[in-house]
Amino acid sequence: MSDIDETTATAASTVSATSAETSVAAAGSDSAATPAAADSSLPVLRLDQVRKSFGSATVLNGISFEVREHEVVALLGPSGSGKSTLMRCINLLERVDDGQIWLRDCDITDPRVNQDRIRARIGVVFQQFNLFPHMSVLKNVTLAALKVLHWNKDRANERAFELLDRIGMRSKADAYPDQLSGGQQQRVAIARALMSDPELLLLDEITSALDPMLVGEVLDMVSELKQNGTTILMATHEMSFAHRAADRVVLLRHGVIAQNGTPAQVMDESQDPATKEFFSHFRGL
Numbered sequence: 001m002s003d004i005d006e007t008t009a010t011a012a013s014t015v016s017a018t019s020a021e022t023s024v025a026a027a028g029s030d031s032a033a034t035p036a037a038a039d040s041s042l043p044v045l046r047l048d049q050v051r052k053s054f055g056s057a058t059v060l061n062g063i064s065f066e067v068r069e070h071e072v073v074a075l076l077g078p079s080g081s082g083k084s085t086l087m088r089c090i091n092l093l094e095r096v097d098d099g100q101i102w103l104r105d106c107d108i109t110d111p112r113v114n115q116d117r118i119r120a121r122i123g124v125v126f127q128q129f130n131l132f133p134h135m136s137v138l139k140n141v142t143l144a145a146l147k148v149l150h151w152n153k154d155r156a157n158e159r160a161f162e163l164l165d166r167i168g169m170r171s172k173a174d175a176y177p178d179q180l181s182g183g184q185q186q187r188v189a190i191a192r193a194l195m196s197d198p199e200l201l202l203l204d205e206i207t208s209a210l211d212p213m214l215v216g217e218v219l220d221m222v223s224e225l226k227q228n229g230t231t232i233l234m235a236t237h238e239m240s241f242a243h244r245a246a247d248r249v250v251l252l253r254h255g256v257i258a259q260n261g262t263p264a265q266v267m268d269e270s271q272d273p274a275t276k277e278f279f280s281h282f283r284g285l
């Protein structure tokens, strides 16, 4: 079991969930910043020799990589390779056993760190939409801003409507999650994660619970975030999307980084037999 659950942690603190796990988080800088050349920009996230075991099973075995400002990095790898565990370590849902994770100049693995403050700088969306079923779209989107960030209602509603407008969901503000399609629910979950402009957005398999018909609309939203300069680390099995949208891909295998490079370098040009084997399953998708 993890130290704390996604409900509390992703709400940037404790927003009590009665019937659903939720994943609300936010805060940070202006996501409308102009995208910059990835190489010359600063690291938003830096992992240095991160290790994590569950019992005798080593799940992350010395992971080091960076995500730079405005970069979209796709975290790829077979099921069980450690993608979600890595995401959960970054969001402080799991404690690393060794190594450091830096969010800009802050070592967030330092036990003295204020975890709620760190989580408030990282937006998170998981596979399951994790909206509260008994709350309207507007309530779901504003909850953490009101309860955790202590925004007043006007400010929270204004920001929520701005985001709902952006995703074409303003007319659904009073709807309940079960009145929405899976794709719409996931877009609401993304809007919720963006409420206060997180410095980093973690997306963990956000389309894998969706009907194939609905995947496109959510991926379009991720593309739009990229256009706006949002810094994103996304675990995904959507290989063609990763190839198209990611600036870099990091391929995990058995808890180590097997490859780290541009989509072309890793997905098309790698001569490593195991890497070629992995991507051969997705050819033509």
Ligand SMILES: Nc1ncnc2c1ncn2[C@@H]1O[C@H](COP(=O)(O)OP(=O)(O)OP(=O)(O)O)[C@@H](O)[C@H]1O
Pocket: 001, 002, 054, 059, 077, 078, 079, 080, 081, 082, 083, 084, 085, 086, 205
């Ligand atoms: N809380 C836990 N306790 C024990 N083992 C765990 C825990 N969380 C994950 N694991 C194990 O760690 C390994 C990596 O799991 P993880 O969920 O990170 O993989 P993944 O790459 O996200 O896979 P998928 O593509 O299926 O989502 C798996 O063997 C899993 O069983």
Ligand SMILES: [Mg+2]
Pocket: 083, 084, 085, 204, 205, 235
């Ligand atoms: Mg996973």
